[in-house]
Amino acid sequence: MRFLIPAALLVVLLVFLGIGLTRDPREVPSPLVGKPAPAFDLALLGEPQRYTQDDLKGRPVLVNFWASWCAGCRVEHPLLVKLAGEGVEIIGMDYKDTDEAARQWLQRHGNPYRRVVLDAQGTAGLDWGVYGVPETFVLDANGTIVYKQIGPMTEQAWTEKIRPLLQGQKS
Amino acid sequence: MIPEIGHFLLIVALGVAVLQFLVPSWGVWKGDARAMAVGQSAAQVQFALVFLSYLCLTWAFVQKDFSVTYVAANSHSELPLMYRISAVWGAHEGSLLLWMLMLAGWTGAVSVFNRRLPADITATTLAVLGAISIGFLSFMLLTSNPFDRHFPVPADGKDLNPLLQDPGLIIHPPMLYMGYVGFSVAFAFAIAALVSGRLDGAWARWTRPWTTTAWLFLTMGITLGSWWAYHELGWGGWWFWDPVENASFMPWLVGTALIHSLAVTEKRGLLKSWTVLLAIIAFSLSLLGTFLVRSGVLVSVHAFATDPARGVYILGFLAVVLGSAFSLYAWRAPRLKSDGDLAFFSREGLLLLNNVFLVVAAAAVFLGTLYPLFVDALGMGKISVGPPYFNAVFIPLTAPLAVLLGLGMAVGWKRAKLKEVVRQLRWPAALAVLLAIVLPFLWVDGIGFAVFGGVLLGCWVLLTSVHDLWGRVRAKRSLLNGLSSVPRSVWGMTMAHIGLGVWVLGVAFVSLYSVERDVRLAAGESAELHGYQYFLRGVDPVRGPNYDADRGTVEVTRDGASITILHPEKRLYRAQQSVMTEAAVDESPIRDLYVALGEPFDNGDWSLRMYYKPAMQLVWWGGFIMFFGGILAASDRRYRLTKLAQAPVGADGKVGA
Amino acid sequence: MSPRHWALALLLALPVLAAAQPQAEEPPLTVQATLDAGQQERYRRLIHELRCLVCQNQTIADSNAPLAQDLRSQVERQIAEGRSDDDIRHYMTARYGDFVLYKPPVQRNTVFLWAGPFLLLLGALAIALRQLLRRRNAAAITPAAPDPQALQKLLDEDRP
Numbered sequence: 001m002r003f004l005i006p007a008a009l010l011v012v013l014l015v016f017l018g019i020g021l022t023r024d025p026r027e028v029p030s031p032l033v034g035k036p037a038p039a040f041d042l043a044l045l046g047e048p049q050r051y052t053q054d055d056l057k058g059r060p061v062l063v064n065f066w067a068s069w070c071a072g073c074r075v076e077h078p079l080l081v082k083l084a085g086e087g088v089e090i091i092g093m094d095y096k097d098t099d100e101a102a103r104q105w106l107q108r109h110g111n112p113y114r115r116v117v118l119d120a121q122g123t124a125g126l127d128w129g130v131y132g133v134p135e136t137f138v139l140d141a142n143g144t145i146v147y148k149q150i151g152p153m154t155e156q157a158w159t160e161k162i163r164p165l166l167q168g169q170k171s
Numbered sequence: 172m173i174p175e176i177g178h179f180l181l182i183v184a185l186g187v188a189v190l191q192f193l194v195p196s197w198g199v200w201k202g203d204a205r206a207m208a209v210g211q212s213a214a215q216v217q218f219a220l221v222f223l224s225y226l227c228l229t230w231a232f233v234q235k236d237f238s239v240t241y242v243a244a245n246s247h248s249e250l251p252l253m254y255r256i257s258a259v260w261g262a263h264e265g266s267l268l269l270w271m272l273m274l275a276g277w278t279g280a281v282s283v284f285n286r287r288l289p290a291d292i293t294a295t296t297l298a299v300l301g302a303i304s305i306g307f308l309s310f311m312l313l314t315s316n317p318f319d320r321h322f323p324v325p326a327d328g329k330d331l332n333p334l335l336q337d338p339g340l341i342i343h344p345p346m347l348y349m350g351y352v353g354f355s356v357a358f359a360f361a362i363a364a365l366v367s368g369r370l371d372g373a374w375a376r377w378t379r380p381w382t383t384t385a386w387l388f389l390t391m392g393i394t395l396g397s398w399w400a401y402h403e404l405g406w407g408g409w410w411f412w413d414p415v416e417n418a419s420f421m422p423w424l425v426g427t428a429l430i431h432s433l434a435v436t437e438k439r440g441l442l443k444s445w446t447v448l449l450a451i452i453a454f455s456l457s458l459l460g461t462f463l464v465r466s467g468v469l470v471s472v473h474a475f476a477t478d479p480a481r482g483v484y485i486l487g488f489l490a491v492v493l494g495s496a497f498s499l500y501a502w503r504a505p506r507l508k509s510d511g512d513l514a515f516f517s518r519e520g521l522l523l524l525n526n527v528f529l530v531v532a533a534a535a536v537f538l539g540t541l542y543p544l545f546v547d548a549l550g551m552g553k554i555s556v557g558p559p560y561f562n563a564v565f566i567p568l569t570a571p572l573a574v575l576l577g578l579g580m581a582v583g584w585k586r587a588k589l590k591e592v593v594r595q596l597r598w599p600a601a602l603a604v605l606l607a608i609v610l611p612f613l614w615v616d617g618i619g620f621a622v623f624g625g626v627l628l629g630c631w632v633l634l635t636s637v638h639d640l641w642g643r644v645r646a647k648r649s650l651l652n653g654l655s656s657v658p659r660s661v662w663g664m665t666m667a668h669i670g671l672g673v674w675v676l677g678v679a680f681v682s683l684y685s686v687e688r689d690v691r692l693a694a695g696e697s698a699e700l701h702g703y704q705y706f707l708r709g710v711d712p713v714r715g716p717n718y719d720a721d722r723g724t725v726e727v728t729r730d731g732a733s734i735t736i737l738h739p740e741k742r743l744y745r746a747q748q749s750v751m752t753e754a755a756v757d758e759s760p761i762r763d764l765y766v767a768l769g770e771p772f773d774n775g776d777w778s779l780r781m782y783y784k785p786a787m788q789l790v791w792w793g794g795f796i797m798f799f800g801g802i803l804a805a806s807d808r809r810y811r812l813t814k815l816a817q818a819p820v821g822a823d824g825k826v827g828a
Numbered sequence: 829m830s831p832r833h834w835a836l837a838l839l840l841a842l843p844v845l846a847a848a849q850p851q852a853e854e855p856p857l858t859v860q861a862t863l864d865a866g867q868q869e870r871y872r873r874l875i876h877e878l879r880c881l882v883c884q885n886q887t888i889a890d891s892n893a894p895l896a897q898d899l900r901s902q903v904e905r906q907i908a909e910g911r912s913d914d915d916i917r918h919y920m921t922a923r924y925g926d927f928v929l930y931k932p933p934v935q936r937n938t939v940f941l942w943a944g945p946f947l948l949l950l951g952a953l954a955i956a957l958r959q960l961l962r963r964r965n966a967a968a969i970t971p972a973a974p975d976p977q978a979l980q981k982l983l984d985e986d987r988p
Contacts, residue, residue, distance in 0.1 A: 003504045006448060007497035010455075014490050016541070019548035020468040021482045028553045028881070031925040096894075122898060129923035131882045131895055406890040413885050441963075470885050513963030520960060527952045535945035542941045551937040555879050557887065557930025564945050687872075770892065 030148040032129055037063070037143050040124040045094065045102055045116035055115075057143040060166045062090045062136055064113070064153070065125060067097040068105035070133040076152035077109050083158065084112035088166075092116040095125045095133050138162050174239050177227025178318040184220035184275070185308040187213050191278075191301030195294035199366070207290045210297030211282040217304065218279035225272045228317055229259050238324040241265060241317045247330035247746045249717035257341040258331040263465060263481075264317035266344060270461075271307050273345070273352040278304065281356055281381075288377060295363035296356070303355055306488045314481050330717065330746030339399030347392030347419055351457040353385025354422060357429065358454035361447045362496060365503040370447065375437035378450070380810040382433060383663075386426045387801025393419050394794025402754055407687065407765055407782045409790065412561040414469040417540040418460030424533035425453040428526045435519045438584055442523065443507040444500075449526075451496050456533075458489055468544055514586045521579040525572060532568045536561065573628040573675060576668060577635030595642075599634035606630040610676075614761070615684040615785050625679025633672030640665045663804025667797045674793025680786035687783075689769065693776045701783035703764060704728045710768070710777055718742040720753075723777065725766050727757065734764070739779075741768045763787040867907050874903050874916060877931050881924055 032038070037053045044051050056063065064080060066073040084090055092113035094102045099118060106116070119125055128137065131150065138147035146165050149157050191213035198206025228241075232255045237243040245261045260269040278300040285293045311317070334340075360378045364370040396416070401409040410416065429449040436446045463469055466482030514520055539556045546554055577599070581592050607627035611618040643661065644653030690698040697706040708724040720742040727734045737755035744751060754767040762785045769778030863871060875889040880896040888896040888903075899920070906916050920928045932938045 003444070004501045006451075007494070007501050010493055010497050014486065014494075016545055016548050017462065017466075017468065017486055017489075020544045021466060021479060021486065023468070023544075023547050025468060025470045025543065025547070025553075028925060028927045031922060126898060126902065127923065131924075404890075406886075408890065411885070411890075511963075513960055515960045523956050523960070524953075527949070527956050531945060531949045531952050534948050538941060538944050542938075546937050553925060553927045554932045554938065555927050555930050556932060556941065557877075557879065557885075559877050559931035560941070563931070564942075568945060568949065 027150075030129055030145070032137075032145045033148060035145055037137070037139055037145055038124070038127040040117075040119070040127065042124060043118045045099060045118055047115070051115060051117050053143060056091065056139055057141065059089060059141050061114075061139050062088060062162075063093060063128075063139060064090050064136045065093045065095045065119075065128070065130050065133050067095045067133050068101040069097065070095075072152045073134045074109070076134055076154070077112070079153050079155060079158070080112040081110045084114075089114050093119050093124060093128075095119050095130065096122045138165055140165075173227050173230050173234075174236065174318040174320065177224045177231075178316065180220045180224035180227065181308060181312060181316075181318075184217050184224065185305065185312060187217045187220060188301050188304035188308055191217060192298050192305055193301075195298040195301075199291050199294050199298070204290055207294035210294050210301070211286075213301065214275075214278045214282035214297050217301075218275040221268075221272050221275040225259070225268055228265060228268060229256060231318075232256065232258055235328070237326075237328050238320050238322070239317075240319045240321045243321070243325050243328045245331050246328040247717055248327050249745070250328075250331055250336075251716050253341065254331055254336050257335070260344050261331045261335050264311070264315045266348075267307065267311050267315055268317050269345065270348050270352060271304070271311065273348045274300070274304055274307060274355060277352055277356050281359075285377070289367075291367055292360075292363045292369075292374075292377075295366050296359040299359035299362045300355060303359075303492065306492060310481075310484050310488065314478070314484055328746070330744060333718070333742065333744040333747060333749050333751045334403060336717075336744075337399060337403050339395055339402060343392060343395040343399055345392075346388050346395055350385050350387075350389025350392050350426075351419070351422065351460065353381065353388055354426060354450075354454040354457050356381040357385065357450040358496070361450035362499065364447055364507070365499050368503065368506050370436075370443045370507050372437050372440060375433050375446070376810065379430070379433050379437065380805045380807075382426065382429055382450070382453075383801050383805040386423070386430055387798050387805065389419065389423050389426060390794060390801060391798040393423060394791060394798070397794075398791055401787075402756065404752075407685070407754070407767070407780070407784070409681075409787070412539070412558045414471040414540050415460075415464055417536050418456075418463050421533050421536050421540075422453050422456040422460065424529050424536070425449060425456055428529035428533070429453050431522050431525050431529075435522050439513075439519050440511055441509045441513055441519055442526075443509045444504040445526070447504060447507065448500060449530075451493075451500060455489075455493050455496075456537075458485075458492065461485060462489060463540070469540070512585075516582065516589060517586050518579055518582050518584045521575050521582055525575050525579065528568060528572045528575070532565060532572075535564050535568055539564065570624070570628060573632050573671075576671070577631045580635055580639040580664075580668070596635065596638070599638045600631065603627055603630040603634050606634075611680075614680055617684065619683070622679055622683045625683070626676060629672045629675035629679060631672075632675060633669055636665050636668040636672065658807060658809070660804045660807035660809070663800045663802070663807065666800030666803055668800070670793045670796030670798075670800055672793075673789050673796055677786045677789025677791075677793055681784050681790060685782060685784045688781050689778060690781065691772065691776050691778050693774075698779070698781065700781045702729060703734065703783065705766065705779070705781055707777065707779065710771075713740070715742065717746065718744045718751075721768065721771070723755075723766070723768050723779075725755070725779070727764055737764070737766045739766045739768045741771075758788055760788045760792070761785065863904065863907060870913060871904055871907055874907075874913060875900055877917075877929065878903070878920060879928050879930055881928060887930060 037056055039053050041050055041052045062083075080090055090112050092115070094116055097118075097120065102116065102118075106113075117124070122130075125133075128135075134152055136149040136153050137145050138149075140146050147162060149162070191210055194213070195207050195210035198204070198209070230236075231239045231242050232246055233252065235242070235246065235248055235255070237246070241262070241264050245258045245265070246255055250258065258265070260266040278297065281293075281296060281300065285296065357378055360374070360381065364374050393416075396419070397409045400411065401407070429446065432442050432446045432449055435442050462482070462485045464471070466485060467479070468482065513523070539560055542556050543554055546552060577596065578592065581595050604627060607623050607630055608618065610626050610630070611622045615622070640657065640661070643657050644650065647653030647656055686701045688698065688700045692698060692705075692707040694707055694709040697704050699705070704727065706726045706728065708726055710721050710723045713720045713722040720740045723737075723739045723741075725737045725739065727737060735757040737757060739755040740753040742751045742753060743749070752767050754765055756766075757764040762783060765782035765784060767780045769780055771777050872889070876887050878888045878899060880886045880888045880891040880893055880899075882893050882895050883891045886896075888899045902919075903916055906919065911919075917929060917933075926932060932941065934942050
């Protein structure tokens with residue numbers, strides 16, 4: 001009987017390895033999902049007033065961390081512009097960037113953002129647990145984070161994950 | 172044309188591997204001697220085919236044939252010849268071919284050296300190795316063909332990963348693979364023992380040199396890998412408990428346990444089913460390592476570019492090979508009866524404990540490496556397990572091993588008297604305590620509980636090894652007579668143990684007393700670290716064959732006297748536009764002075780990382796001495812005797828382990 | 829067992845955190861030596877326990893990725909502000925989850941990770957002991973053991 005133990009352990013191991021193959025070890029869920037948006041109080045691009053987490057409440061929004069120096073942001077940008085055109089509210093968090101570079105970049109590639117918050121030092125990024133740009137948070141009307149997209153926004157993530165979430169919000 | 176020939180040769184080799192598996196198996200089943208003998212020629216033909224195929228790929232690299240996808244992805248017109256040859260194993264497909272070459276080489280060696288073994292044992296062994304070849308050859312041909320062409324042919328290649336453009340990386344993978352693959356021989360012998368139902372001292376004696384040889388290559392491979400990481404990664408570390416490192420360390424631990432349990436099986440006819448199980452597990456862990464590295468289930472610094480299809484294939488292969496092996500084990504192992512008594516305080520008793528600690532240590536590494544995957548698969552979250560965990564768990568599990576080692580050598584087989592052993596070892600023990608107090612003061616100007624413990628264990632291992640050897644020599648008339656009467660296997664054991672002692676000393680010092688400092692320096696400025704002044708003379712651009720570098724000139728002085736001039740580099744490899752740090756190290760057995768260039772500042776200043784690392788070299792020396800001990804042990808004359816000689820031995824009383 | 833114990837590394841000056849900031853306009857971040865010796869030791873230990881999340885498998889001590897630099901300076905700042913190690917770990921897990929900790933805390937999903945090796949050791953020792961006892965009993969039934977010399981000679985016989 002005890003000679004069967006190694007074989008039994010092997011079966012268990014193979015099952016785990018099999019499940020492991022279907023997972024992405026790099027896909028780490030954000031602990032912020034289900035929590036209220038972290039606090040920040042930052043300046044806006046081209047507007048005099050400050051912007052805080054309270055300004056994100058009242059309707060579902062996408063909070064998109066981006067920067068003019070970020071290559072992945074170019075990739076997702078056309079999709080963001082398209083979504084903005086469809087009426088999705090996107091708040092841009094300009095991460096570790098300068099006003100001038102951001103303004104030029106938006107002029108060149110189009111501006112999908114309702115507001116552009118200037119996170120020049122990356123402090124908000126740190127509090128939001130941003131690894132690197134681009135990252136997009138989905139917030140419900142209460143200002144609670146319901147989803148986080150790491151890396152460029154994709155058509156697939158939008159249609160399969162985010163839009164259903166937002167529709168759930170509205171109904 | 173050449174790549175097509177290489178591809179074709181692999182296909183033929185697969186056919187031969189199928190023959191090598193089927194015909195001898197049938198022969199063993201039917202008792203047909205001629206069918207059994209086919210295994211030998213098939214093994215040799217297979218080696219020739221794979222070797223030629225390997226040359227074809229090397230040729231494609233040397234000739235810069237960028238129409239071959241693999242060459243284009245891993246070479247470049249500016250890549251130096253040396254690295255074009257080593258680039259063959261620079262990525263997944265080619266390294267698999269290297270793996271296959273090693274397997275064919277080991278198989279060929281078995282077919283040559285095992286001629287006088289019982290025909291059914293040789294036939295089964297070769298059939299098992301043939302089955303493993305089938306798995307790897309078909310894996311390569313179906314999912315990872317290194318000879319695939321692509322059109323249009325690119326103007327130039329994408330270059331070899333700059334991390335791999337280092338002399339350490341030229342020999343590290345072949346050594347490592349020799350070790351990994353070498354355990355397939357012990358595995359095949361274990362299967363042969365299960366199939367034939369015969370497992371005796373002779374079986375253990377056939378298996379020992381193969382196992383030791385695999386182990387010594389693995390030891391060298393791991394040591395070189397660590398040496399490479401130290402010089403090339405630029406962070407001063409030499410062991411990161413990365414999944415890929417662990418994948419090589421687990422078979423090493425189990426292989427070490429196997430070497431010791433084989434000694435018990437050979438000398439005392441005990442632990443038979445356990446030895447067989449260890450042989451199977453050692454190779455299983457080699458295969459598991461392949462899976463972990465190439466399937467992408469774990470995040471690692473060194474992982475290959477991954478592809479789910481490959482993961483599925485290797486998993487299937489694992490299931491077939493290991494599933495059969497463990498099923499066979501469950502079925503046949505109960506028949507392997509060990510006879511004889513096993514006293515706790517005897518060499519075999521202590522070796523059993525040695526096995527307990529080694530295997531549990533391997534299990535701990537296994538658990539830590541795979542735990543994130545287990546937790547994720549169970550949907551219990553994502554966690555990381557890293558160096559702090561491994562250090563906390565591994566050290567208490569392995570420290571008793573060092574204590575046992577010293578005892579074990581002083582204790583005879585069968586039964587020993589505690590009083591006698593205590594009497595023998597009281598001087599080594601006292602000297603070890605003394606050294607553990609004195610050495611830290613001499614070496615690192617300080618002492619603490621941890622360094623005392625580490626040095627004590629290291630010295631204990633060293634001194635008891637030397638003491639044991641001295642005991643053997645002293646029994647003879649003269650020193651020369653004594654030294655020459657010690658069999659090579661005993662020399663090997665002693666060397667390997669001394670290597671371990673040296674290694675433990677090095678680890679204790681370097682882990683506990685390294686000093687590190689990051690500074691920002693302008694040219695002409697200096698910084699102090701542990702009594703050494705580092706003057707940054709300047710940083711100048713240098714053009715290498717396929718990279719552009721910033722090359723620092725750092726003069727190190729102590730009390731005004733110049734010690735050395737170091738040239739750390741920051742290289743930008745042109746083809747991949749990737750930046751590599753080349754640390755510069757002034758090495759000596761006492762301490763390493765290590766400098767790496769960090770990032771430049773806008774005003775031309777540089778950040779420098781400097782280390783003072785005491786006894787770092789002992790870690791490498793420990794590995795090399797173990798490797799050398801392995802060579803001595805594996806080449807002992809008694810393993811080369813083809814018949815089971817029964818010549819009595821002089822009554823010096825000691826038996827090599 | 830790479831350097832994890834910084835017991836005597838007390839004379840260290842504080843690392844100048846060289847920064848590869850994504851944009852060139854801002855001067856690289858340099859941090860002044862504000863920590864005392866004990867704080868520096870804590871700093872060293874903590875940065876070797878935290879994972880650089882954007883790297884393949886490295887601690888924030890071993891990476892020059894911008895995120896690693898940010899997190900290092902965050903650790904330093906918080907130590908200077910008098911936060912405890914646990915406060916800092918909590919700060920990190922609140923943002924990045926348990927994934928950021930290379931030394932996972934003992935909790936529901938890590939119980940077996942921490943206890944496992946030692947349970948295994950106990951189990952293995954128990955099995956080995958049982959084996960030894962059983963074998964010794966076997967020995968007790970056999971006739972009285974011969975004297976050690978003769979034994980040794982017997983043993984040596986299977987050796988050329």
